[in-house]
Amino acid sequence: MRPLTYSRAADVQDAIALATANPASAFLAGGTTEVDLIRAGISRSEHLVDINELPLRGVEDLPDGGLHIGALARMSDVARTPRVVERYPAISRALLLGASEQLRNMASMGGNLRQRTRCAYLRDGVSPCNKREPGSGCAALDGFNRGHAILGTSEHCIATHPSDVAVALVAFDAVIRTVGPEGERAIPFDDFFLLPGDTPQLEHPIAPGELIVGIDVPGAPIARGSVYLKFRDRQSYEFALVSVAAAIEVDDNVVAGVRIAMGGIGTKPWRARRAETALVGSPPNETSFRHAAAVELAEAVVREHNAFKVELAQRAMVRGLVHSLNGRQS
Amino acid sequence: MPLQINGRQHVVVLEPRVSLLDALREHLDLTGSKKGCDQGTCGSCTVWIDGRRVLACLTLAVAASGHEIVTIEGLADGDQLHPMQRAFIEYDAFQCGYCTSGQIMSAIKVIEEGNAGTDEDIGEFMSGNICRCAAYPNIRAAIRHVRDEAGGRS
Ligand SMILES: Cc1cc2nc3c(=O)[nH]c(=O)nc-3n(C[C@H](O)[C@H](O)[C@H](O)COP(=O)(O)OP(=O)(O)OC[C@H]3O[C@@H](n4cnc5c(N)ncnc54)[C@H](O)[C@@H]3O)c2cc1C
Ligand code: SF4
Ligand code: FES
Numbered sequence: 488m489r490p491l492t493y494s495r496a497a498d499v500q501d502a503i504a505l506a507t508a509n510p511a512s513a514f515l516a517g518g519t520t521e522v523d524l525i526r527a528g529i530s531r532s533e534h535l536v537d538i539n540e541l542p543l544r545g546v547e548d549l550p551d552g553g554l555h556i557g558a559l560a561r562m563s564d565v566a567r568t569p570r571v572v573e574r575y576p577a578i579s580r581a582l583l584l585g586a587s588e589q590l591r592n593m594a595s596m597g598g599n600l601r602q603r604t605r606c607a608y609l610r611d612g613v614s615p616c617n618k619r620e621p622g623s624g625c626a627a628l629d630g631f632n633r634g635h636a637i638l639g640t641s642e643h644c645i646a647t648h649p650s651d652v653a654v655a656l657v658a659f660d661a662v663i664r665t666v667g668p669e670g671e672r673a674i675p676f677d678d679f680f681l682l683p684g685d686t687p688q689l690e691h692p693i694a695p696g697e698l699i700v701g702i703d704v705p706g707a708p709i710a711r712g713s714v715y716l717k718f719r720d721r722q723s724y725e726f727a728l729v730s731v732a733a734a735i736e737v738d739d740n741v742v743a744g745v746r747i748a749m750g751g752i753g754t755k756p757w758r759a760r761r762a763e764t765a766l767v768g769s770p771p772n773e774t775s776f777r778h779a780a781a782v783e784l785a786e787a788v789v790r791e792h793n794a795f796k797v798e799l800a801q802r803a804m805v806r807g808l809v810h811s812l813n814g815r816q817s
Numbered sequence: 818m819p820l821q822i823n824g825r826q827h828v829v830v831l832e833p834r835v836s837l838l839d840a841l842r843e844h845l846d847l848t849g850s851k852k853g854c855d856q857g858t859c860g861s862c863t864v865w866i867d868g869r870r871v872l873a874c875l876t877l878a879v880a881a882s883g884h885e886i887v888t889i890e891g892l893a894d895g896d897q898l899h900p901m902q903r904a905f906i907e908y909d910a911f912q913c914g915y916c917t918s919g920q921i922m923s924a925i926k927v928i929e930e931g932n933a934g935t936d937e938d939i940g941e942f943m944s945g946n947i948c949r950c951a952a953y954p955n956i957r958a959a960i961r962h963v964r965d966e967a968g969g970r971s
């Protein structure tokens with residue numbers, strides 16, 4: 488067993504200093520990922536910097552009508568914040584459809600974005616897994632890969648990013664704000680999640696000791712009609728097989744604006760930009776929606792057990808768009 | 818480290834890796850909170866920290882120091898069981914009883930949070946508490962009973 492030490496940070500600078508002092512340190516927010524992975528022997532952390540006393544729990548207005556969500560805001564609190572529910576219903580739904588209320592009370596927004604994949608081969612600690620042991624191979628390629636990704640994969644890793652709320656956030660062009668030893672940064676959401684390529688062990692462009700302080704969600708009137716739908720094996724309390732965040736705006740009987748992102752099918756929260764491009768200017772009907780979904784999924788790479796996701800993802804996208812068009816959440 | 822549990826201060830010496838659940842069960846003789854999965858999936862370790870329901874298995878004891886912890890042992894008022902405890906008995910809301918303390922700790926909060934309006938809501942917001950014996954219908958009945966009683970009183 489690795490040694491483990493613990494300290495509590497008093498403020499942001501203190502947190503960064505404490506984390507930078509020990510290269511094997513990790514921040515501790517809700518602990519729902521970190522404690523689990525330490526116990527499973529997967530996390531290499533030897534020092535935990537508890538950041539729960541930092542004043543990063545608020546949700547505040549941005550001048551453009553958007554919202555700043557503090558990194559330590561809890562999933563359950565953000566889901567019920569009236570400004571989130573009104574301006575970004577898909578964010579609220581995605582949060583409520585994730586995990587359980589106990590976990591949502593613990594889990595922070597910053598931690599949610601850095602949660603690890605639920606790939607069973609990563610977590611078992613023994614199977615070949617390039618994320619855990621770079622160069623060891625990927626047991627999922629020819630293993631039980633029903634839950635694995637079909638977009639953004641490589642021959643080195645096909646793990647899905649499991650977050651629900653990240654799917655809604657990428658649809659609205661959120662920006663991740665960090666403070667690190669080198670100062671402040673603003674990282675566009677899509678850039679925060681790296682494709683596996685031939686370095687699946689690298690998941691985020693974030694330096695040791697760099698702290699996420701919050702998430703900016705730009706103002707977007709279209710998001711007021713957004714929906715989040717999650718398709719899974721059990722009714723509730725289960726990760727998504729496929730999920731979709733969608734928002735559509737129609738003007739003069741053509742699609743004037745559209746936002747689509749998908750969960751459960753990509754190695755990162757998947758913004759469906761091809762589908763969006765295909766839709767703008769088309770009539771808002773199921774034929775156009777189906778066409779757009781087919782365009783997005785055209786490059787899917789399937790494995791033995793996850794081929795069903797290609798069709799499920801297309802139906803999910805169509806249903807998400809129809810629901811947003813009709814103003815229905817579920 | 819000091820731990821504030823059920824209104825009493827305890828002082829324990831623990832490694833940082835020890836979970837709050839192990840601290841309660843193995844160091845403080847508070848064995849009412851159960852260990853089902855130890856990975857956040859079953860809810861049998863549900864306790865309250867600063868008034869919110871959370872999972873003791875994914876909470877480090879050291880991180881809970883300085884916060885107010887309530888466990889199933891802290892619910893009864895002397896010999897008087899909490900109304901939810903009484904309702905679980907009255908409605909036969911358990912078989913083996915392994916999940917029960919976690920169910921009760923969640924059930925009280927599900928009403929307080931306002932998430933017990935319909936059976937569907939109860940099902941959704943109790944979904945983090947798994948019952949292997951599938952006592953769900955009776956658990957829901959107990960929650961409805963306490964909800965309606967509480968509503969009637971206030
Ligand atoms: C049983 C179970 C079911 C779940 N189901 C779902 C689900 O359906 N949908 C879903 O979206 N999620 C689900 N989750 C995942 C859960 O949402 C995440 O574990 C949680 O959001 C992580 O947040 P945390 O605050 O607990 O993070 P922690 O465990 O404290 O931290 C996670 C990681 O992020 C780092 N970190 C934390 N905060 C910061 C910060 N501010 N800056 C930089 N790094 C930071 C930590 O160092 C650590 O590496 C589930 C988890 C469990 C255990
Ligand atoms: S899919 Fe990725 S995480 Fe899973 S075994 Fe392969 S390399 Fe590891
Ligand atoms: S023991 Fe904590 S959730 Fe199962």
Ligand code: FES
Pocket residue numbers: 910911912913914915916917947948949950951952
């Ligand atoms: S009563 Fe046996 S697990 Fe719930």
